[in-house]
């Protein structure tokens with residue numbers, strides 16, 4: 177065979193055979209190293225790719241789950257350092273937070289009781305509702321979202337309200353409020369009797385309808401002590417289930433490095449000291465409807481309110 181037919185004009189058959197043998201030998205020698213290098217590059221590339229995808233397309237904030245919807249928590253408590261917010265207000269020894277933190281429990285209110293509270297929320301909110309995605313009903317003042325404003329259900333609907341709620345509804349509210357108060361006091365090492373219910377105490381209903389007024393914009397980070405003044409300890413009783421009833425709408429504690437979420441679960445109570453050590457927001461609800469009730473406590477007897485009662 178002529179050299180030219182081989183296509184390698186500058187070597188003959190014998191040279192070619194010996195060349196290809198030595199190339200194969202070298203390749204065999206090099207192959208394990210190259211294979212490992214390729215695998216390592218592939219793994220590294222995949223990790224970087226996944227990280228980049230997550231960074232570009234998912235929420236950029238680092239998040240950890242404090243309470244997952246599927247968990248049943250007896251009581252999960254995390255202590256955080258108290259902010260100085262409480263110094264701007266009168267301090268009440270044995271009540272004003274000196275130990276601050278956040279906690280979640282699924283064992284204070286059962287799902288049946290939460291279902292009954294949900295029924296109260298549905299009935300009350302059926303009278304009105306915001307044009308945007310967030311409606312509230314404040315049982316204490318009677319404030320109900322209506323279109324782009326609020327009305328007083330007790331004045332606006334008069335007798336109709338009496339037909340809507342029963343004495344049992346209000347009894348249940350008082351019973352659950354007292355149980356929550358005891359758990360809050362126990363967790364933060366204070367006497368439950370030094371705590372007072374404070375206003376606003378309200379049901380909330382959130383969905384994905386576009387906001388029409390600033391009252392619909394529940395997703396801004398805020399400090400309850402600043403927003404509501406009298407609050408020292410905030411509690412939230414969730415009346416629907418994250419994922420099953422709605423998407424989005426997780427509660428988020430905003431922290432320096434990693435935010436942490438509470439996934440609502442029917443009957444779950446999330447409670448925390450109300451200062452800036454517990455800056456938080458609610459994620460936008462993406463689908464379905466999310467119900468909750470805010471029940472909060474003050475140390476200041478001047479801001480105490482009685483339990484709501486039948487008008």
Ligand SMILES: O=C(O)CCC(=O)C(=O)O
Pocket residue numbers: 380400412427456457458468470
């Ligand atoms: O519904 C929630 O999870 C929180 C609501 C809230 O932050 C508030 O009412 O101040």
Ligand SMILES: [Fe+2]
Pocket residue numbers: 398399400456
């Ligand atoms: Fe809040």
